[in-house]
Every structure is written in structure tokens, then in C-alpha cells.
Amino acid sequence: MAHVLTTGGGKALLDASDVAILLLDHQSGLLQTVKDIEISELRANVASLARVAALMDIPVITTASVPDGPNGPLISEIEQFAPRATYVSRKGEISAWDNEDFVKAVRATGKKTLVIAGIWTSVCVMFPALDAVAAGFKVYAVMDASGDPSELTSRATLARFTQAGVVPTSISAMVCELQRTWNRPDAAKYAEIYALFSPHYAAAIESYQRAQQAAKA
Amino acid sequence: MAHVLTTGGGKALLDASDVAILLLDHQSGLLQTVKDIEISELRANVASLARVAALMDIPVITTASVPDGPNGPLISEIEQFAPRATYVSRKGEISAWDNEDFVKAVRATGKKTLVIAGIWTSVCVMFPALDAVAAGFKVYAVMDASGDPSELTSRATLARFTQAGVVPTSISAMVCELQRTWNRPDAAKYAEIYALFSPHYAAAIESYQRAQQAAKA
Amino acid sequence: MAHVLTTGGGKALLDASDVAILLLDHQSGLLQTVKDIEISELRANVASLARVAALMDIPVITTASVPDGPNGPLISEIEQFAPRATYVSRKGEISAWDNEDFVKAVRATGKKTLVIAGIWTSVCVMFPALDAVAAGFKVYAVMDASGDPSELTSRATLARFTQAGVVPTSISAMVCELQRTWNRPDAAKYAEIYALFSPHYAAAIESYQRAQQAAKA
Amino acid sequence: MAHVLTTGGGKALLDASDVAILLLDHQSGLLQTVKDIEISELRANVASLARVAALMDIPVITTASVPDGPNGPLISEIEQFAPRATYVSRKGEISAWDNEDFVKAVRATGKKTLVIAGIWTSVCVMFPALDAVAAGFKVYAVMDASGDPSELTSRATLARFTQAGVVPTSISAMVCELQRTWNRPDAAKYAEIYALFSPHYAAAIESYQRAQQAAKA
Amino acid sequence: MAHVLTTGGGKALLDASDVAILLLDHQSGLLQTVKDIEISELRANVASLARVAALMDIPVITTASVPDGPNGPLISEIEQFAPRATYVSRKGEISAWDNEDFVKAVRATGKKTLVIAGIWTSVCVMFPALDAVAAGFKVYAVMDASGDPSELTSRATLARFTQAGVVPTSISAMVCELQRTWNRPDAAKYAEIYALFSPHYAAAIESYQRAQQAAKA
């Protein structure tokens, strides 16, 4: 479908064909420090982002900060659900935007809209997000596919994004903003993603299917 | 009453005669996923919005996303309290603003101020709100007549509205901003609406009436 | 159905045919002071208790503490949903068990199991509950059809009940303990009561009905 | 009034004529460490206890732990509202029950029911409470006229009281259990105490009085 | 002292000599509906604002919305602590800025900086604040001397203030921004105000005084 419809729909939304997704430093050691979201929920949200990227052929770039140290390995969901993701290794830079290979990989996608998630939100998402805005990209920060080490940090991070022109968003909004319509052959795949990030949606689907069976029996 | 008074009162407030209310996807299945407000409170707030619209003859447009699927049916309060609401069925579009019939219905009202509520706030309210702003409308998002699937999402949504020029508001503010004065023949109807969205206000009315009876006895 | 089944089921549960329900001092002024439960939820729970009593012909006794003063009038749900309830007026006694007419009314029911709810839990439920236990009754305190003025009070109240042999319970447990089975002609009435005290159950019913309609269409 | 009425009312309640109130270590430095209740609320509750004691001529014994050190001075509300309270100075003992003068003062009252509040609940209330139970007293601990340094501590304290046969209670319950009836010449004084410990009750009184004035005007 | 010092200090702060304080609809019935702050704290904060106004001879204008109805009377702290406040009665207008006498009273002060507090924040503060900004005033909204009927409302209100150019502030900031220095003859009065709005500050003063006495003894 076209990005902007004849109704004007989509004019203020992102263009899915112009998006690259950056998943930064979702590492097991850093996960332990996250305090603004349950980490099971965070992992499900990252998995959802990876799945929607795979489904829509959106380029994914991923990287880790010193994974041989206490920060630990990348969570396996990314490779599991977005197996075509490009992994870039860094040389100690905290901000992925300070790493040449990373920025090259981003530019190589040819996309001008960046959707970023990572741990910590205040650092691993914030620094690349700010520099990417400065470089002319349109940037979205997925707050709940990211994590910060305290509630107070999380709020300050959100305020700084808003002030700096980074668009704060969430997994629900991001999946839907990419999907746009249920009128597509692979609609059932999207429902699976909803069920992944929203346990109550999953239960609603289960109840729905049983109610239909009962009605037909 | 005039929208802007001689005092200057109302200059920065909405003009009730220029308002259309859009109630988007308040469906029973989606309700189960809402986590930033108690759903009994959310339903009461939607009912309040419907009632004030009916009372003031404000056009209401309502729609649902795939109501035959797990999202479920629209809550009945809307039809109950705003029986003249226009229902627009969609063809799978997630954003109502992507649907031609919906945007036509909005434009047919001739109103330039849109008051929007829905589930999820981050999606069903956000997308039409952003596109409506882009199309030149003045847009208000009623946060507590809407619902989001997590606390973190709810905060990101509020920040994105603020950043994008959508006016965030609440049921208390919206009812009062439409009402403006108690000096009107139907004032008692407004008190009933307050009692609907504020259980403590309801109790205050009950106590007041009994105290007056006791005084007069 | 028999109270105790051949399976032994019900042996440790209350006997619905031996129950009187006491609704004490649910007054609009006292409602304002309640801090351990949302008052809309509290009112719905009291209404549920009243409805199940009416449905099963369980005697209900109700009373108010100085309703002509700041405590305010009884909430109307009790009369609305349990119109056959007996109202006993008091002469200033804080504990209903200190009032002769009240204790007479309780004894007149001939029941030995008392289900009590009221505001404040720590006072209007606690005092009669303790004295009724001392008088040989089996006593249940419905925590969420009652209210206390602080969180800390609520916890102390629960501990004191437990220590003193009053059985702490909740609206969900009480309705089900009285109902015992869905295999009854008036089962649908019980579902309505569930929907009254559990907004999520109400939404589940709505979704279920729509899913069945969709399946049959 | 008699403690136990002909209805049996009061049989399981305390006997106001047999009560001494012990206010232990409510000191400004210790106040800073309290985390299970807002300290403004705690002070109001202690003041309420002092007032009801003064009103009913219940003996009050108060003491402080090393008030010349960081623990700081006793809060002034006790002397202000219960000017006839007996102050006992200690010689470093943490538990007031370890101090001879204190236990002598308690025994000198001739009362067998002790109502205790203090900071920390887990220490300054707990230790005397446990030893007083061991010495044959009936003991009530007023949880919200006391304070503990953490939420987890507060819960452990409540459980230990319950396990050990100390009756956990609250300011609402304690004032009412002493008062028993509104049918007394000084009833208005009790309403003032309610207004002191419950800000919402105070507002209910204010609204009530204005509603009566309006009705009579 | 001068408003802007030679250091540049005060350049971005309000000028105490140009301030009028508007206290709107702090009424006992509305208090019952407030859910984003404890009402005892809210009353103490309003009292603090009144006291600092009286201390510095800042004009205070106060008003109430339909005080003969369920909204109830103004809390007495305002008259008690700011006895020179001007009370303006309204004719049913919800926004004080819609009332001619009120706007006249504001303009009569000759001040261009308005500090506003009231209940509800989303309505009684918001509407005059927005219209006053439109009329060229500099406007501060004191969030914690105001109250809103829900947490979600409170957040939406704060975001709307920020978006609209109203400066959100708090009682701590407002008292200090007016006071500016402890180097003044009446410094002790300010400490009393701090003790009024911050119970922990009060305890710090008490401990401090006792420690000094102990040191000197």
C-alpha cells in the first residue's frame, strides 16, 4: 500500500519502506540492571520488533557493548526472530554512532527513518538517537523495547527525547504504524506478534477461538 | 453563550460549536489489554463523553476495528448514551484516518476541532490525531477516555502528543471546557455527568442532598 | 442442593441456608474517607452482595450510623438491589451489636452464619464481628465490600480478623460460596453478578457473545 | 456506659475503664526514618490518641530514647493534647519494659489493658508489647500511630504481633472502641478527633455544615 | 532586594513585586474528588501559599464555584492565613476568567505575573491559565497546591501546561522563588512556612533545636 493514502492517512506517520531498525546492546548483564520495565516484557517487545522486521523485510542492525565482559551476550531472540539482522561489533565505543562500521551499516540501508531500541535507553538509545537527528534522520525511540536503570532515569530520558525532537513511541504503536492494515494476506502473522507483546491480547484470541468452536459445535 | 467572552475568557479554549467527537475502537477485547486505567473508569469516562455530546448536540463518529475478530464488539455505552452517533465500518485499516468513509464523515460535520478517544491511545487515537493535525484540524486527545497496554506506553503516548501539537486532556477538563457555565437550564444534567466520571463527586451530591433534607426537617 | 455433597464438598464451606447478610454503615460521607479500595468498586461489590442475597432469599439487615450528620445517607444500591432488606435505625451506638433492635433482628433470622460488610472495616465490621464470634456465630468479613481509611489500617484489620477467628473473604469468594454450581435454572443471574463486580468478566462475556454471533453468521 | 451491654455488645472489645496508653519514643530524629506511613499522618494519629486519652481521662505514659542524641526530642503534640501524661526518662534501655520506673508507672495505673504506639513499631512497640503479654496484660498495638523504617519491616512486625497474641489495631478502631457511642454530651469532641486523623472526614463535616446553612438560608 | 542581581541571578525567575496569587475553588466538596495528592498535604500547601502572600504583601484573589451546592465551602485556611485576600463571587462560570468581576480584580492589582492554584487543576487552574497567557500574562501553575481527580488527568494536565507555555511549578519552588534569600529580618517566618509544607523539614528543625540545647547544656 502507499504510505500516504488519498484520505491523507499516513501523512504524519512513518513510511515503512524507509525504515531501518537498530537494536542496541540488549545484553543479558545489562538486562539485570533494568528497572523501568519487567525484563520478560522487555524481551517479548524486542522479539516483537524483530518479528515485524523479518515479516516486512525491514533491515535490522544490531550490536553489543563489550559482550565478553559483565555486560554479557546479546539476547538470542534477535537472531531467532530476525535471522537476517546485521551484527556490527564495536571497539569499546559506548554510543554505536561513534563506531564507523555501525554508521556505515546504517547509511548502507539507504533508509532515512531510524527506529531505535536498546539498553540503557538513556545511553545506548539516546546517544545514537541525538546524533542521528543531528545528521538529518527521522528518529523513533521505542521506550518499552528498551530499558533504563531507574524510574527517575526513565522519565528524564523520555523528557530529553521529546525536547530533542526524537519521537518517543512504544511497541504497540510501532508494530501498528508499520502494519497499517489488517487487509493483507499475512494478517495472521501480525495477530501473533500482538499476542507476543500483549499477553491479554493472546488470551483474547484464545477465548475467541474457543467461543467460535463452541458456537459451531 | 459566545465562545469568547468580553473578559477574554475562552480565547484559548475550544469552541463547543466547532467540535466533533471521535470514539475509536472501544471494543471489549481491546479493553482486556488496557493497563493504564481501570476499565470500569475508562467505560464511565467514555459514557460521560457520549452523554455530554448528546446533551450539547455535538456530532459523534464511532468506528470499530475488525469487531468480528478477537477485538470484540464496541462497548454498548456509546450507543446507549449517544444514540445519534454515526457508526462507520472500516475495511481493516488500523487508523480510522486511512478509511475514506471515516474521513468523509468527519469532514461532513464541518467541524474543525476534533476531540478523540479510543483504544489503544498509542495507535487508534495517535494515528488519526497526527494525520488530522497535518490536515489542519485542532485536535484534543482525551487520555482517560482512552487506554494503552502498559504504563510505559501511556507515558510515551502522552509525550508524543505533546511534541506533535495534539492537546492532551482528560474527561474532567473536556466536559467542563464544553460546559463552561452552570448558569444554564440543563445544569443538573452536567452534575449527573460529573457523578458518572467521578464517584467521589457522586457521593458529595448524595451527602449534600441528605444534609439539606436534615436541615429542613 | 445439599450443603455437604457426597464427595465431602462443602464440608468446610458456609451453608447458604444458614446465612444472614449484615450491611453496616455504607454511607456517602464515610465513603469519602475510604482509602483501601476505589469507591466505585466498593459500591459495585456491595451491590453484588445485595443482588445475590435477593436472588437466594438470604435475609439482609442494614443500618446506618447517624445518617442525618456528616456520615450521610446509606448508598441507594442496597435498597435498589435488595429491596426486602430490613433497615434498623440506631441510637448513636457505633457498633451495631450494641443496639438492641439490631441484635434482635439478627437473632430473628434464626441464622448462625453472619456475612458482614461495612464502612469502616476496622470499626463497623470489626466490632459486631468480634462480638458475634463471642456469641457463638460463625462470622465472615467481606473485605472488599467494606472500606478502611488507610492502607495500614486495612492490613491491621485483616490481621485482627484472622487472629480473632473471623473468616476474611471477598466478594468473588462470597458469591461463589453461596452459588456453588452453574447447574441451576437462574445461572444467568449469577453471570450478571460476576459482571457487576468484575469489569473484566463483563468484557469477557461481551466478547464471547460477539464471537458466537460471528461464528454463526 | 457499661463495658458489656445487654446485647452482648462489647464482650470482645476492650474496656475503656481498664486502659492505659503508652506513647513510646515518638521523637523527631526517629520520625525521619519512618517509611511505612507519611509522618504528617503519623503525627496526627498520635495527636488523636493523646486527645481521646485526655477526653476520657485515660492515663498516658510517655518516654523517649536518648532524646539528647540524634533520636531527637519527643514531638510536642503529646504534651499539647495530653498535658497530664506522665513522662518517664530512661537510662539507655531500648525497650521501655526494661526500665524499672517505666514498668512501675504502668503498674501504678492499675490498668490491665495496654494500648501501645511508638517508633519503631518493630522495636519500641514490639518489645514492651511482647513482655507485657508475657506479664499477663492484654495488649493492643496501634499500627498507624507508630512507624517502621521500611515496608518489609512493617509487614514482618504486623505478622509477629499477630503470631504473639498482641492485637493489631489502628487509630480509627482505637478511637471508636474507646468512644462506643455518639449518644454522649461530648460527642462533638469525638467528631473533632475524627477530623484530626481523617482529612476526608474533616472535609465531609465542612461540606455538611455549609449544606445545612444553604438549606436554611 | 532587586529582582535581577548583578550576577544575573533572578533574570529567569519571577519578580515577586509583580505577582498576584489566584486561589481558585479550593472547596471541601471538590477536595473529596482529588486523587493526585493527599488532601492534608494539599491543604498545607495552599496554606503555605497564603502565608507567603501575607508575609510579602502579595495580592491574593480567591473565588469559589457554586459554594452553596455540592462543591462546598472554601477551605478556611485561605482566610486564616491570608486575611487580606479578595474574594470574588461568580455567577456559575466554571472558569474564573469568564467572570468579569474576577478579571477586573486581577487587572486591578496591576501585576503581570499570575501564580495560580485550584481544584481541579485540569479545569479551574487550566482555563484561567490558558486565557491569561493569551492575554499576555506570565503564568505559573502550582501543581501541588492544586488537585486533579485522577493520576492520568494529573499527567495530562501537566503536559498541557508545558505545551501551552504555562510554567508548571510546586510549593517548594514557589515559596523559594518569592523568598530568594535567608538574609532578611523575617527569615524565621519562612522557616515556619517550610515546616508547614514539608513535615520532614519540620522534624529537622525540631531535632536541630534540641541538638543545640543539648550541646549548650
Added chain:
Amino acid sequence: MAHVLTTGGGKALLDASDVAILLLDHQSGLLQTVKDIEISELRANVASLARVAALMDIPVITTASVPDGPNGPLISEIEQFAPRATYVSRKGEISAWDNEDFVKAVRATGKKTLVIAGIWTSVCVMFPALDAVAAGFKVYAVMDASGDPSELTSRATLARFTQAGVVPTSISAMVCELQRTWNRPDAAKYAEIYALFSPHYAAAIESYQRAQQAAKA
């Protein structure tokens, strides 16, 4: 291993060889109403219980309440992880202990220690638990593999279990109380179960494995 060791270890713990696990009414519709635990966590805990049962060959009996109605189907994790579980269908009885087939199935296991989980805790766990205690069984209630419709209900339920001699426990305690030692051939399976119910434990394992790889590299 023996249940009681020579150290006396295990004397006060359950005997894994005498246990049957009852999983009652974990249905998708009821899941929507649970408010005392995140439902993703609840499902993981039920899955953990099912897995440990399968691993240790502990009999599992499962049942559902009116699964063709709004309560919805059993969650699939039970069959997935404990495929040898016995499913008993009921005839409308709310308490499984009221159903003959169910009690027969329980007795057929020959076990005298029952570990029960279900939705709602206050009903579907409570009623069978109380009746099973009355019938002479030793009963454990797994609080976090169960769910209740409100926080207040959850607390009342816990207190009632404690009062009635049902042992309240949790998934962490139950898995460990069955496992007893890491010194067993299938120890790795237990670690997987820990990772299932504790996301932070899962991350600790991931970090551990990577740290070991890094050390060996």
C-alpha cells in the same frame, strides 16, 4: 533420595513421593480478570509447575469450569508441559471438590499431599483446599500459580489459607521443595525450570555461560 535425611532435613517439608498436583480452571477468560499478578508471569509459573510434575512423574489432575462459556479454554501450557495430566470435566460445580469424578481422580492417585493452583485463588483453589483439609489431606496453595481479581481479594485469600491450615507457598518454593538437591542427573532440567519462572535467573545463566566461554577463549 529419602524424604527425611539423617540431618533431620525434610522433616517439615513435603514428601515429593506423596504429592498430587491439581491445576484448576486456568482458563483464558478467567485470566483476563486476574489483577494480583501479571498474567504472563502466572502462565510461566503454571508451566513451571507442569514441567516439574512431568520431570518427577507427579500425577497432575486438571479441570475447567464451563470452558464452552465466557470462562474460555484451559491454557495450552498444561497439556504442552504435562502431557500425562488427567483432565476431568465438570457438570457446572464451581468447586472441583463438589464433583465426584474429580475427587475420585484425586483419591485414585493414592497421594495425601495436594499442591493446588488455579483461578480464582479465592474460589477455585480455596474451596477444594478447605474441603481437602477437612478430608485429612495436607494442602499447599501455590499463590503465584493462581490469580485473584483484586489486590484486596488476594490478601484476604492468603489470610484465610493461613487461618485454615492450608500452607501458602510459591512457585520458587514448590519447585525447590520437590527438587531438594542439585546433585541429580537431571539437574540441568531444573535450571531450565528456574529460568522459566524467573527471567532474571535466565539472564544470570546466559551471562554465566558467556563469561565461561570468554574465559576459555
Added chain:
Amino acid sequence: MAHVLTTGGGKALLDASDVAILLLDHQSGLLQTVKDIEISELRANVASLARVAALMDIPVITTASVPDGPNGPLISEIEQFAPRATYVSRKGEISAWDNEDFVKAVRATGKKTLVIAGIWTSVCVMFPALDAVAAGFKVYAVMDASGDPSELTSRATLARFTQAGVVPTSISAMVCELQRTWNRPDAAKYAEIYALFSPHYAAAIESYQRAQQAAKA
């Protein structure tokens, strides 16, 4: 000092000369899973327990569960503050009471009162506590020097302790119950321990010292 004073003080308290302290499985990997207390607070509380043991020459026995695996090493505070603690290594047993060396070490102390803390409270504290009670020991569980993987688990654990006759306590109560009096040569050491577990107490000491200096200057 004697354990029981002539006042009867101490009769219901533990006897410090009869105490052994058991610190079980405070390991860095397990720490990551704790959710009922901030881990910095938990570590400070364990350190406080270690310090008071060292100060009073109370025997400390410590152990770890599979410290070479993901559970990780014991936190260093124990050795740092209680350098004379006995470390017992286990052979995979989850409950330390299942390990012969451990129970021997406990019995070797000759003490009959056991003060236990550990991670998880529901497992590593619960199992030895229950078996020790069964073996005739008096057992205290220090809730806030221990940790559980969820809030719901923490509550179930506390209820199970209470039900089983284990005394639930906290670091504040335990330090004070051991200390009993400030009238001792090493009183200052106890103040340091209070400052360790209560940051607000630390600040009170700092303020006190400065106020005294200021007074003397």
C-alpha cells in the same frame, strides 16, 4: 546484662547469649532475581547483621549454593564484616539443613536460638527454618536481610513463617533485640550499624553532629 531483667523485660525476647546467625546463599547471581527489596538495601542489612554478630561475638555460619554456577559467589560483605564466620560448603543440597556439615556446625555452636537470613527467603531460609523448628530450635527469619523473587512470593513466605511458628523479624528489630541498651561502652558501634541499615538515621546523626558544633562555635 542479664537476659531477663527484674522488670520482666526480655522475658519474651531472644537471649543474645543463646544465638547463632545463619547467613545462607547471599550470592551475586541470586541477588539479581530478588524483587521484594532493593538489593543495595538488602546488602546493607546483611552487612549490619554481620557487624552486630562480630561486635557481640555471636557465631555466624555461612554457606552458598553451587557458587561455581550461575548462582555466583557469596557477597563479600559477610567476610568483610564478620571475618570469623564459619563457611560450610554444600554438595548440591538446596536446603542447608539437608547438609550434614552444616547441621553439625549449627549444633556445635551449642545455641538453641537461630537467626536466619538468605536468598531466596521462600527456600533457603524457609526450609532450614521449618526443619530447625521441628528439631526444637527457636527460629527467627530476618525478612529484610533476605530476598524473594516476587512480591506475591514474599507475602506467601511471611504467612507461611507465621503459620509454622517461625518468628518473622527485620534488621531493625534484630539489632535492637540483641543490643537491648545504649548504656554500654561500645554504644557508638551500634549507632554506626543503625546508620548502615537506615540511611535516614545516618543523616540524622550527621545533622546532629553539625548542630552541636554550630551550637558550640
Added chain:
Amino acid sequence: MAHVLTTGGGKALLDASDVAILLLDHQSGLLQTVKDIEISELRANVASLARVAALMDIPVITTASVPDGPNGPLISEIEQFAPRATYVSRKGEISAWDNEDFVKAVRATGKKTLVIAGIWTSVCVMFPALDAVAAGFKVYAVMDASGDPSELTSRATLARFTQAGVVPTSISAMVCELQRTWNRPDAAKYAEIYALFSPHYAAAIESYQRAQQAAKA
């Protein structure tokens, strides 16, 4: 390293060589009043800021408000960890920017980027921050190395910073924004700082080191 890299990295970040850190009024008495962060966490964050400043030779200026009064002395961590900090004494000014010596000291550093933390955030950070922005400085407010007397105040403060162009940030972001890379000789020092402000990071390091030892053993 250069502040802006060839990738564009750092373009939107602060330049560590242009930074002065202002630590304002972290005093023991004021600490007692802080309610938006645990004070042990706040102290650790201030210590972290001091340590990173010392490590990177960033000038630190510190000051206190009336330290001989109830506000109390500066916390000792600042001098301990940043021994080269410049202390400026004030003459009663609440805002440090109102004090000539202070502003001179700031200007003497020659830095144009100010990183500010203090107690209260709404006052001691806000006022200098606003005036410094007005004077042309780039200003960062470290929210979690500062403290405010209530939750509502904390939110209003954050919103006011955002509105006024002060950059809200956190200790995690600030340390990383100064550090930029792990590829430096003193990297281990930074890990120590992370361990100081993030207890979970500290535990991750401990587990990591043990896992490596175990692997090598």
C-alpha cells in the same frame, strides 16, 4: 579523543572538555525531606558524579545553604570522592546564582557547559539552571543526583526544565556521555563507578568474575 568523531558521533552530545559540575546543597537536613528517590541511591549517584569528575579532571564547584542551621552539613561523599572541588560559602542566597562568589567561580572555570545537581531539584538546581541558560550556558540537570520533596514536585520540575531548555538527564547518561568509550587505559575505574550507581551492575561484575574463575579452574 575528539568530541565529535568522523562518524558525526558526539555532535549532539556534551563536550567533556567544556564541562563544569555544580553540586548544590546536598545537605543532611535537606536529605531528610527528599521523597522522589531513596536517599541511599541519591548519595551513591552524587558520589558517582564526584568520582567521574575527579577521574576526568572536570572542575567541581560545591556550596551549601546555611549549613549551620537545620539544613545541615554537606554530605561527605563530595569531598571524599572529588577532593579538588571548590567550596563556595554563601550569604543566605537560596539560588547559588544569586551569589557573586559562586558565579565568579563558575566563570573562572572557563567552561560553557554546566552539569548541575542538588537538593531540592525544584529550587537549588532549577534557579541556577534557568539563570545559567539565560546567561548563555548549556545546562544539564542530573535528576537522580538531585532530590525533590514530593513526587508531584518532581514531575513539575522535570516539565519545567524541559520547557525552559535545560537538558534533563541522569547519572547513567551523564557518566557515559563523559566517558564515551571503554577503549581507554582507565576503563576499570569507570566500571567501578557503574557499580557504585547501579547495584545490579555491581552484582553482574561479581558474577562475571566468579564465572571466569570457575571456567579457568
